[in-house]
Amino acid sequence: MSDKKYTTIHYQSYLQLDKLLDAQSLRSLEVEGKTAHDEMLFIIIHQVYELWFKQIIHELDSVVGRFHTDRVDERNVGVAVARLKRVIEIQKLIIDQIRILETMTPLDFLEFRNYLFPASGFQSYQFRVLETMLGLKDEKRLTYNNKPYESAFDEKLKKKLIDIKEGHSLFDLVENWLERTPFLQFEGFDFIEHYKGAVHTMIEKEQAMIKKSQFLSDEEKQMRLKMLGNTDTFYEIITSEEAHEKMKADGQVRLSYRATIAALLINLYRDEPILHQPYQLLTCLIEMDELLTTWRYRHAQMVLRMLGKKIGTGGSSGYDYLHATAVKHHIFTDFHNIATLLIPRSDLPELPEQVKQSLGFFYKGN
Amino acid sequence: MSDKKYTTIHYQSYLQLDKLLDAQSLRSLEVEGKTAHDEMLFIIIHQVYELWFKQIIHELDSVVGRFHTDRVDERNVGVAVARLKRVIEIQKLIIDQIRILETMTPLDFLEFRNYLFPASGFQSYQFRVLETMLGLKDEKRLTYNNKPYESAFDEKLKKKLIDIKEGHSLFDLVENWLERTPFLQFEGFDFIEHYKGAVHTMIEKEQAMIKKSQFLSDEEKQMRLKMLGNTDTFYEIITSEEAHEKMKADGQVRLSYRATIAALLINLYRDEPILHQPYQLLTCLIEMDELLTTWRYRHAQMVLRMLGKKIGTGGSSGYDYLHATAVKHHIFTDFHNIATLLIPRSDLPELPEQVKQSLGFFYKGN
Amino acid sequence: MSDKKYTTIHYQSYLQLDKLLDAQSLRSLEVEGKTAHDEMLFIIIHQVYELWFKQIIHELDSVVGRFHTDRVDERNVGVAVARLKRVIEIQKLIIDQIRILETMTPLDFLEFRNYLFPASGFQSYQFRVLETMLGLKDEKRLTYNNKPYESAFDEKLKKKLIDIKEGHSLFDLVENWLERTPFLQFEGFDFIEHYKGAVHTMIEKEQAMIKKSQFLSDEEKQMRLKMLGNTDTFYEIITSEEAHEKMKADGQVRLSYRATIAALLINLYRDEPILHQPYQLLTCLIEMDELLTTWRYRHAQMVLRMLGKKIGTGGSSGYDYLHATAVKHHIFTDFHNIATLLIPRSDLPELPEQVKQSLGFFYKGN
Amino acid sequence: MSDKKYTTIHYQSYLQLDKLLDAQSLRSLEVEGKTAHDEMLFIIIHQVYELWFKQIIHELDSVVGRFHTDRVDERNVGVAVARLKRVIEIQKLIIDQIRILETMTPLDFLEFRNYLFPASGFQSYQFRVLETMLGLKDEKRLTYNNKPYESAFDEKLKKKLIDIKEGHSLFDLVENWLERTPFLQFEGFDFIEHYKGAVHTMIEKEQAMIKKSQFLSDEEKQMRLKMLGNTDTFYEIITSEEAHEKMKADGQVRLSYRATIAALLINLYRDEPILHQPYQLLTCLIEMDELLTTWRYRHAQMVLRMLGKKIGTGGSSGYDYLHATAVKHHIFTDFHNIATLLIPRSDLPELPEQVKQSLGFFYKGN
Helix, strand or coil, X not given: CHHHHHCCCCHHHHCCHHHHCCXXXXXXXXXXXXXXXXXXXXXXXXXXHHHHHHHHHHHHHHHHHHHCCCXXXXXXXXHHHHHHHHHHHHHHHHHHCHHHHCCCCHHHHHCCHHHHCCCCHHHCHHHHHHHHHHCCCHHHCCCECCECHHHHCCHHHHHHHHHHHHCCCHHHHHHHHHHCCCCCEECCEEHHHHHHHHHHHHHHHHHHHHHHCCCCCHHHHHHHHHHHCCCCXXXXXXXXXXXXXXXXXXXXXXXXXXXXXXXXXXXHCCCCHHHHHHHHHHHHHHHHHHHHHHHHHHHHHHHHHHHCCCCCCCCCCCHHHHHHHHHXXXXXXXXXXXXXXXXXXXXXXXXXXXXXHHHCCCCCCC | CHHHHHCXXXXXXXXXXXXXXXXXXXXXXXXXXXXXXXHHHHHHHHHHHHHHHHHHHHHHHHHHHHHCCCCCCHHHHHHHHHHHHHHHHHHHHHHHCHHHHCCCCHHHHHHHHHHHCCCCHHHCHHHHHHHHHHCCCHHHCCCECCECHHHHCCHHHHHHHHHHHHCCCHHHHHHHHHHCCCCCEECCEEHHHHHHHHHHHHHHHHHHHHHHCCCCCHHHHHHHHHHHCCCCCCCHHHHCHHHHHHHHHCCCCCCCHHHXXXXXXXXXXXXXXXXXXXXXHHXXXXXXXXXXXXXXXXXXXXXXXXXXXXXXXXXXXXXHHHHHHHHHCCCCHHHHHHHHHCCCXXXXXXXXXXXXXXXXXXXXXX | CHHHHHCCCCHHHHCCHHHHCCCCCCHHHHHHCCCCCCHHHHHHHHXXXXXXXXXXXXXXXXXXXXXXXXXXXXXXXXXXXXXXXXXXXXXXXXXXXXXXXCCCCHHHHHCCHHHHCCCCXXXXXXXXXXXXXXXXXXXXXXXXXXXXXXXXXXXXXXXHHHHHHHCCCHHHHHHHHHHCCCCCEECCEEHHHHHHHHHHHHHHHHHHHHHHCCCCCHXXXXXXXXXXXXXXXXXXXXXXXXXXXXXXXXXXXXXXXXXXXXXXXXXXXXXXXXXXXXXXXXXXXXXXXXXXXXXXXHHHHHHHHHHCCCCCCCCCCCHHHHHXXXXXXXXCHHHHXXXXXXXXXXXXXXXXXXXXXXXXXXXXXX | CHHHHHCCCCHHHHCCHHHHCCCCCCHHHHHHXXXXXXXXXXXXXXXXXXXXXXXXXXXXXXXXXXXCCCCCCHXXXXXXXXXXXXXXXXXXXXXXXXXXXXXXXXXXXXXXXXXXCCCCHHHCHHHHXXXXXXXXXXXXXXXXXXXXXXXXXXXXXXXXXXXXXXXXCHHHHHHHHHHCCCCCEECCEEHHHHHHHHXXXXXXXXXXXXXXXXXXXXXXXXXXHHHHCCCCXXXXXXXXXXXXXXXXXXXXXXXXXXXXXXHHHHXXXXXXXXXXXXXXXXXXXXXXXXHHHHHHHHHHHHHHHHHCCCCCCCCCCCHHHHHHHHHHCCCCHHXXXXXXXXXXXXXXXXXXXXXXXXXXXXXXXX
């Protein structure tokens, strides 16, 4: 094997440019015998999207592989964060890329739009894989054109997609990993009890202060109390497992109670060295979700600009469908909602010294 | 006056940096005697927003001024386009700027959030001015916290805002300018009649071809016909003044019939040199609208990340309110919808030679 | 021909995804039997670059085609501007794209770098085409690794490249088009004479004012006079054809005297409607040049980060070579330098009314 | 103190908008009695820059404070990384911001340029502070206009700047912190000796393989050996303290030998959890340096576009001066150059198990 390392390779063949640069055949030319100038852009930009999707799937695949175990090595959390950050950079780029497509005007699009029927971005297999790997569930999906989205694919691809669905999504694996967090209870420190106590104390103290403040009008006091919230509102989801399970049954929440507590702990004590990478990981999930939504949203805008109220080549309602997916197809909402549960550091219970040491680094010999 | 030109000036005094860099006083320091590190970012980023709003208003003001006349010099259309393109660049920047605010984590925000009550971005006077100058109508606005948005301002600002509302918005002035377009009917060429004829011919021909195609299944034929549309659907708004007026009365449309026709003509014949700048102008309106919406949208996302389901310092529902404005506070929708009415260049009636010459440039002596 | 229009097409086959997504084969796998995770990114990002290069060439090709004539229709200037603006958007994106490659750390690159020898970006045929089409001359190129850059290609590509070099570059065609500008002298208005007079008057007046100013110190007066310049310095290139030709012979200037005058006129009177698109065209050239340089520059930075002082896989000095191209491989410098020749609008001679009318739009019947 | 928390505040007063939005007074208006439209942009964009500089200084200040100690708590490394990442986001934004200034054309700038004399960005006090805090040394600075850069400031600011110079720069503090890295030698593991051995072995093995390869021509073998390097070239700086000191004396290197070794160790073993944040920190330094250079570079380009070869209002040579600072004013070059010293993971000596455990996390009770 090893001597192959000392063969040579040329840029053109390494990148398979003969194949790659010969993969653009314009329907306008084929159908009308005359090139619609902007069709080249239309093909190339979608090919670029598909290349990036392949790259994102490559990264997600490796992250999923590293989390698919009972004991995730801390080294792997670091690697996962680095790779998800790469996904995030790619997502930013493909959002900006929409600006290039917007240099194609509606009138220029009309020169070849008719020849595309019924092709549509909804037939992108890789995009479905990507959504599924992240954790989008079929029951959360909008139907498209009154058909299940798999109907766009042939039997072979349909089957591959089913396998992916039956495997583990990033959502599931992160949930499992969170549930295994070893810090929830240790050495006599019960995190969730301490947290509940802190919330309770904070709310009582603040309510009293607000009520007796000489600077606030009655109306302002009401607003301020509402902004403060209480254990029957924001905090309920975490302070009672029962309430959490009810919300889960109603579909308001997806993440398990134990994983939610772990995510909260990581957010609150994320300054501790040992929680730094876990915190980064949760932040990456939020950011990927946000960027995926932004991409859907910008995509919808672009379609509106291109078609107005016309119907998409694949038969969808165009803008309305895409905009609805931007609103509905969120995956990591529960991680966004952890923000609801945060309280100021000054109201947090101080960690016992021995817990703190376990969370910090510990050099042998120190 | 003139000799002043030969005085000198220093960078520090020209930019009034003594004032500018002394305008950040942290509430955390004032209230608690201890700086919350991230409050500085919070203040500075909002100050930067306000400086950019001032710049945008400066540009809009000059554009409005140039259109507020019975006869807009073509030179002014060029200037307006250049200035609106600057506004667009600023909008892109202030959207990206949200990424900086997102480096502040929810926990860091909590260190000073309580001291901000009841301040809120909803109290930005300049932002209201900007929306109003573009043409956002009071009746289209969501109420905020069950109060009219002006309630955030003192009497002086309220009065100024009313003056701006009673003046001309960019929407109104562009509408007036479009209505005055001299090309709708000239020298025996009636644009709208030609357009209707072309749409009619195109639809009939396409319908026949689709129906008899040997390559399409029945289901595909149905989809394809739906995608084609007909004069009772997409095109109705323009082919019948009556239909247009009805939609206007229902609030589905805001732009007048005549202005809509002019905007359509500009879009269809935008390759003609004389229509180039007018086309750019309409494109700028669409782009500003799109970017303003994207900004609202990203703003809403950022608030979700910061607060989860908590309530805003000003008492709003936070994310839900902001997201609703992103969906509802569009201004130039009618210009987006022109795309609905476009037909392929090959189906467009050729312009009579003398009309074409009038739309091209004409050099004396050529 | 026409009935083909009513066939159907699927997204996967339209984009030739079978081919496209099968064009990534990792050398690390082939050589070592083990995937280097980041090699996938390395391949895909370069493939994306090549796709964008294809798109840029597609646009340049169409622009060159439209300028390759004795009489450029004004409509074509508009189309050229729109397409070059698209090129500019693509350039912005591929600069930002470097951020994605920077998520690959030097250590990760080392996992497969050895297998790439002697492949190198210098072997990108399309990039050479792109540079050549814009107008980069062989004699301006740095040699790479002591060999002419064509040595990277096989005979067939070498030949194609020679044909492109012998054809017309965008630089040449724009130069020709500028030389044909009809406005340099007309109806008794000799632009360059008026301009020289205005420069002369402005300089004399300013010099007198500066010298007698009571607000300036002697040192400040000297600085201010230097900043003002005089006809022996900045303005010389344009005020004397002889001086221009000398600079051209020395290689300081590339653009012909007549084309330079035309570019100056377009810059000074760009508010006139008829000059608006020509001005946009010149601005696009400056912007493309600036972005190409920025790309080279960022590319050099990225290589520095990846390799430090190591040598490139193709044998170049890596950073130093790339940085040198960023400094030297400019194409449209002469258009940047027009800025040197501009004088304030208030010092410009007013155009005679009939000239002004010819430069504005002129509607028959007005 | 505490009851102040229950006072109220308005957005306008919190942000001191009365002051902020009243700090733009146009010289064109003052001198000529007539507004030059684009001067507003010129003022506002520079004010925005100064606000961001204030924010960057705020962050650097806090990072410097946390490193100015004999024992940096690991928690502080995490905080430093987060704050430097914020600085990086700001840097990206202020680079993009140049696009807004580029919407001002040279002709528009000329309408007020004369009134600015001799103000200039070189008079920005905060920018000098920022450079100095990062670690730019006076002796590395280009003189500007033949004067030391402090001559731009009054006595008070000059004095403040001297104090900052005499304090600790980020460069110095990071160097000190690196020198204290506890992992260079421990428990019988001497990092640098192991590293030297690994480099030696790798080079010998590779040289032998290259020389005997049947696939490479003689010329290719030469290139490949050059690319490989040897201990007399790239690696010399680290394998011999003497060589390092010589290079330091010559000004080729700034970082101390011991700190260089520590930086190398962090780069090579950055997958170990305990080195993760230190690695991030070093990456931040490289990125800030890169972005500062990019900013200088884009700034130079923008000046070229605006002025061509004209001289700056402050008397500098404009483009040439700025471009030279982009080439010369690097600060963290030594950290870029660590890349030169990296070798593939597969050639790295495996860490002894007990060392590895010390570098990973260690939970009490595990």
